[in-house]
Amino acid sequence: MDEEKDDVAGLAARAAHDTRVTFGRLRRRLLEVAVAGDLTPSQASVLARLGKSGPASTSDLAAAERVRPQSAAKTVAALEAAGLVERHPDPSDGRRQLVTLTERGLERHRGERRARQEWLAGALRERCDEAQLRAVVEVMALLDDVAGI
Template sequence: MRAVVSRLRRTLRETSGTSDLTPSQTAVLSRLINDGPASASALAAAERVRPQSMAATLAVLEQHGLVGRRPDPEDGRRRLVDLTEAGLGLIADSRQAREEWLAREMEERYTEAERATVLAALALLDRLNRR
């Protein structure tokens, strides 16, 4: 199961149009879209990396124009990292490309009964994530 999920994730990542980004960079973008703006130290803690590693990741994302920094409204000494319009666009385009690829492949490769089986299996697997 792990091997199949890993191959599917790899294929989805290749389909997404973010292949020039590392998994760490993509994880930061996903975290920002899901959780909102955060400090570099909070991102480092959430991703379980050293602050120096997060600084390097954020520097690349800033060079690509995908994230920016702004003062924290609650603490002016601290800066928050947030997605730029380009970052939001990249995430939206990436998600759309993955969803379209998956829908097309499911439609072309599986019968209606097989799609129903896949959906049933996903519901069972989803229970593994619920605690």
């Protein structure tokens, strides 16, 4: 019985390691696909976060991106200079500024998301048969469930 628990624990540890490594590689590859040469990975990440989560303060973005507030402020300033984001007073606290996507920023976010989706779908089609694609869908549902714990 203890041997079975050890086997399961070892298998879970390997699955956790392999998942983490693979998702890291996949994330980097998706960023390469989506980021046109004029945005840094940090800028692309903030653009994606705003597209997914909506308006946020620079300090909220810094916390979410796990960077210093000064770094987030530089990233936001560069995105603002490129016309991809704009700042507005927070309706609930006029002292705070919320960063939002401009129409151009929203279009860029959607285009990059579409490019990532198309690249990944093509890569999966090239390498997987129908049974493997179904397995990927099942595993992603399981991992989504684990992430929601």
